[in-house]
Amino acid sequence: MSKMFFYFFILGRNPRLSIIEILRYLTTKEIKSQIINLIGSALVIETETTLNIRNCADVLAGTIKIGRIWVMSQEQDIDNLLQTASFYLEDGNTLKYSVECYGNLNKLKHYQRLFKQIFKDMRQKAIKKNIPPHALSNALQTPLFIDVVIIEDESGNIYVGRTVGAHDISLNKKKYEKRPYIDKKIGTSIRLSRILVNFCGLKPEQSLLDPFCGIGTILQEALLLGFDAIGIDLEKMRISQCEKNLEWVKKTFTAKGNYELFKGNATNLSSFLDKNSIDGIVTEPELGPFLRDLPTIKEALKIKRKLQSLYERFFVAVDKILKDNGKIVIVLPQFETKTGEIIDIAIEEIIGNTRLRIYDMKREKLFFKETQADKINRQLQTALEIPLEYSEKWHRLHRLIYLLEKREL
Ligand SMILES: C[S@@+](CC[C@H](N)C(=O)[O-])C[C@H]1O[C@@H](n2cnc3c(N)ncnc32)[C@H](O)[C@@H]1O
Secondary structure, eight states, X not given: OOOOEXXXXXXXXXXXXXXXXXXXXXXXXXXXXXXXXXXXXXXXXXXXXXXXXXXXXXXXXXXXXXXXXXXXXXXXXXXXXXXXXXXXXXXXXXXXXXXEEESOGGGHHHHHHHHHHHHHHTTOOEEEOOOOHHHHHHHTTSTTEEEEEEEEOTTOEEEEEEEEEEOOHHHHHHHHHTSSOOOTTTOOOHHHHHHHHHHHOOOTTOEEEETTOXXXXXXXXXXXXXXXXXXXXXXXXXXXXXXXXXXXXXXXXXXXXXXXXXXXXXXXXXXXXXXXXXXXXXXXXXXXXXOSSOOXXXXXXXXXXXXXXXXXXXXXXXXXXXXXXXXXXXXXXXXXXXXXXXXXXXXXXXXXTSSEEEOOGGGOGGGBOTTOOHHHHHHHHXXXXXXXXXXXXXXXXXXXXXXXXXXXX
């Protein structure tokens, strides 16, 4: 049997989004992999080829940190195995280290003591240090820092590894705050934009269209990931703001991709773009009026009707310019009324006359290990259901994320 490699991924604040982002990344890179376990916010994956962990951590905005697993075992053996493993530095320098537990938090003190003892026995000078999440990516640049991760499931399976890469959150802040134009009312968050672009699963040098591009957050993430970006917006002012933002991104981060922007209507895409020419679409469209309070049913239904008419015309336009098997990642609103009803956009109905269909993540069978415990399988099956809900504390509106695909004839 070929050698397998084992990795842990510590997921961010919306684990379903993070899992799908990881799986889409692995499929796009054609890395054969299987999910071994999902324990709280820790995902354990087995791959047939090695992962470039640093690159993975740079690309994936939904994952906090990633590392290689050193030791996998049952509870009773793990302390002995750790004591005999030789994964520490021995060059006389003082080591800084942190120990983090996932799954069984009660064991944290135990492992902290164990590592203290191990370093003492090895005569390795070592100081325990708590690194805040925003500083982790930087701290990992030095070989004198070790972030040990211990993951334990309910059946006593333990995975121990060392973090190799962390997503640089401080960079997100810079990308957001330093742009020439920010508009909290319309701008999609940097983190969500990056995740959505990763859902799309484009290959290098393919192009991404955002037909409701606003100030260009999704497009900027596409450029940073090396794709070409095409943006369309109804408002002249947005196009000019978007252009300034994209120029800034290209200059500041030396992004490779090129961009093209058009002022125009997303329901009329064929007047700017050739038939079957677009590889992928990622967009947060017009979501309706800004809501100060929860709407009544009557108000919500009125907004829904208006938006549905826009989306329906938009999907017909998309059907013409998207390539076969091309993907669309789209954020749609879900309204909660004053009296507690939930009003959804009838997506299946409005894509009914096109070749667009909801993408079935479960089709990607390669991700499930056959021998896997039923419970984990069930947990994962639910995690992979499209749409994905996304709402932040400060959002009045719930958002649903859909991944669609254009079927071949
Ligand atoms: C939610 S915002 C997009 C935010 C964008 N992702 C960003 O980060 O800036 C929606 C945008 O769609 C534009 N828009 C509304 N109706 C449109 C239409 N029919 N065609 C094209 N753009 C439209 C609005 O001007 C607005 O800029």
